[in-house]
Amino acid sequence: MTVDVVERIGRVGVWTQLLSRAEPQFQEENAEAAAELDELGFGTLWLGGSPAVERAAPLLAATRRITVATGILSVWSKDAASVAQDVAALGSSGAERFLLGLGVSHGPMTPGYGRPMEKMAEFLDGLDGAGQPVPSEQRVLAALGPKMLELSARRSAGAHPYLVTVEHVARSREVLGKGKVLAPELGVVLDADRARARETARGALSPYLGLPNYTRNWLRLGFTEEDLANGGSDTLLDALFVLGDTADVRTRVAAFHEAGADHVALQVIRRDGTLPREEWRQLAQALPIR
Numbered sequence: 001m002t003v004d005v006v007e008r009i010g011r012v013g014v015w016t017q018l019l020s021r022a023e024p025q026f027q028e029e030n031a032e033a034a035a036e037l038d039e040l041g042f043g044t045l046w047l048g049g050s051p052a053v054e055r056a057a058p059l060l061a062a063t064r065r066i067t068v069a070t071g072i073l074s075v076w077s078k079d080a081a082s083v084a085q086d087v088a089a090l091g092s093s094g095a096e097r098f099l100l101g102l103g104v105s106h107g108p109m110t111p112g113y114g115r116p117m118e119k120m121a122e123f124l125d126g127l128d129g130a131g132q133p134v135p136s137e138q139r140v141l142a143a144l145g146p147k148m149l150e151l152s153a154r155r156s157a158g159a160h161p162y163l164v165t166v167e168h169v170a171r172s173r174e175v176l177g178k179g180k181v182l183a184p185e186l187g188v189v190l191d192a193d194r195a196r197a198r199e200t201a202r203g204a205l206s207p208y209l210g211l212p213n214y215t216r217n218w219l220r221l222g223f224t225e226e227d228l229a230n231g232g233s234d235t236l237l238d239a240l241f242v243l244g245d246t247a248d249v250r251t252r253v254a255a256f257h258e259a260g261a262d263h264v265a266l267q268v269i270r271r272d273g274t275l276p277r278e279e280w281r282q283l284a285q286a287l288p289i290r
Contacts, residue, residue, distance in 0.1 A: 005137055005157045005181050006262045009067050009099065010043015012253060012289040015185050015265040017048035018275050020055050031062035033275055038063040040284035046071035046101070046160075046185070046265045052078070053086035053100070060094045071160060071185070071265065072103035072142040075119055076112075080126025088132040100134055101160050103142030106211040117147055124155045140181060144168075144217040149175040157181045160265070163205075163214055165239045166255045167221055173260025183263035184256060187241040188249055190268065190279050197243035202231040204269045205240065241269075246286035253287060 014037055019030050037045055044067040047055055056068040073083065083100070090098055102123065104116035120141065127134040141152040143159040149172055152159040158181030159172060169184055176182055187204060191197035208214045215228055218236065227233040237243070242252045249266070256264045266283060268276035283289075 005099070008043075008097070009069070009181070009183060009263045010041075010289065011257070011263060012042060012283075012287055013044030013046055013067075013069075013183075013263060013265045014042050014280060015046040015048055015071055015267040016275070018273075019045065019059065020047040020049045020051035022055060027058060029275065031058060033277060034059040034062045034066070034068075036277065037280060038066040040280060041290040042066060042280075042284065043263060043289065044069055044099070044183075044265065048267070050074040050077055050103075050105070053083060053090070053098075056098055057090055057094065060090065060097055063097075065097075067097050067099055069099035069140075069160075070101045071162075072101040074105040075102055075123040076105055080123045081130050084127055084130030084132055084134050087134050087138070095138070098138070099157075100139040101142060102139060102156075104148075104213075106213055108211060117151065120148070120151060121155070124151075140183065143172070144213060145220075146175055153177060153180050158183065158262075160185070163187070163208060163240050164217070165221060166252075166259050168217070169256050169259040169261050181263070182261050183265060184261055185265045185267055186252065186256065188266050188268045188279075188283075189241055189243050190245060190249075190282065191243065192245060194243060198234060198237050200269055200271050201237045201241040201243060203271075205232045205237065246282050249283060250287055 046069045048071050050073055051070050059068050104120050137157045139156045140158050140160045141156050143149040143152045144161055153176045160183045162185045164184050172182055189197040189200045223236055227236040242249045253264050268279045270276050
């Protein structure tokens with residue numbers, strides 16, 4: 001089953017919050033962009049920002065081949081039975097190209113937050129026991145620490161970690177073992193000006209520096225409290241993001257794959273916050289995505 005998941009999601013995908021937008025004025029652009037990503041050959045379109053499952057429906061309708069995934073849906077945002085109904089509502093053809101990415105979110109962002117491992121396990125039980133279950137091969141977990149990675153291996157197709165390093169990918173593969181999907185996100189700033197690229201990445205990283213799930217993970221990897229201060233050290237930024245040109249991206253993607261990733265979800269970060277369609281075209285040309 002998991003081998004089939006790896007084949008469906010491909011070796012390289014795109015991660016973006018912008019295509020999760022629900023406002024009517026964005027729908028035509030969203031559909032056009034998704035169709036182009038499909039034509040370019042990317043394996044998966046990851047919808048960031050804890051999107052509802054129904055946000056995948058118009059993008060599945062606009063495409064022919066690409067997998068559409070939530071990256072990730074918070075298990076605090078909706079009950080499992082409702083999520084299972086939403087997946088079923090995609091229809092059999094849509095569900096074949098849909099992957100449910102789930103995460104436990106973060107205490108500072110979630111009223112009533114507590115016991116995240118228990119919450120995730122209960123949510124997975126709910127998906128298993130729904131009238132139309134969401135099978136384990138159709139879901140991945142946003143796992144960072146060893147315990148959540150172990151749960152990913154037991155109860156899902158694998159893991160979709162966010163803001164991680166090559167070393168974390170290697171550690172995750174050890175915990176997951178063989179036969180489980182490992183699909184990390186990787187931030188990309190295509191800018192030849194190194195100082196400006198770091199400034200852009202620092203702006204993107206800033207909101208996450210106050211979230212303990214991430215900071216604990218970086219400290220486990222050997223970064224220091226000093227690395228987490230003042231918007232993040234250059235060392236931290238260089239480890240979490242690719243800053244440079246498409247050749248630099250190709251090198252880091254290869255390193256992620258060598259460390260054990262099956263798939264790498266590229267999040268292109270623009271200073272103006274608009275859809276990075278030109279950058280997606282450049283990456284499609286530069287990377288072995290087909």
